[in-house]
Amino acid sequence: MVTVYGIKNCDTVKRARKALDAAGIDYRFHDFKTDGLESAKAQQWIDALGLDAVLNRRGTTWRRLDETSREGVTADNAAALLASQPSLVKRPVIEYPGGVRIGFARTDETTILAELRGAS
Template identity: 50%
Template sequence: MIIVYGIPNCDTVKKARTWLDDQGLAYQFHDYKKQGVPADKLPHWLQTLGWEKVLNRAGTTWRKLDDATKAGVTDAASAAALMQAQPSVIKRPLVEWADGRLSVGFSAELFASHR
């Protein structure tokens, strides 16, 4: 089963979900706002993808953080703590594919490569 992690009002998440729907691919949507960040999955994501790839430094949530908080994110542990407290700093969508592979972000080419 494909699991798409994100927030429903994110434009990139919407594009990803539309692409999956258009391809007729079944998936489960995990809403960070309602369900939080799965604490059992986050360490695996950070180890597999790298915490710097998962952390969204371009987003509004990151930009609104004070400089001390930003400066405190220096490794996987500090990034994980911030991601648990502020799920919107996780790049979206994060997708767990049926074969166990992970991806971050959306492009039709990226998603097609994981089919």
């Protein structure tokens, strides 16, 4: 089963969900705002893809963190921060049998959809 993690108001998440619906790919949506994020799940993503792939350093939530918090983030302690502030996760996170992807760039849509079809 494919699971899409994100925030329902996020434009990229909306676009990804619309593309999955149009492609007929069944998925479950996990909204960080209502369903939360467990630190163990965030750590799985960090372990699989690396902190830079998971942590959104371009968003408002990141800019609102104090400088000490921003400078102290490492792969070893980031999961707790992401669990407490899931808006810091790049979106969407797409988990599927055999893998996980973060983001839904327009240039990668065809590849992502093909990968998800193959995993279903």
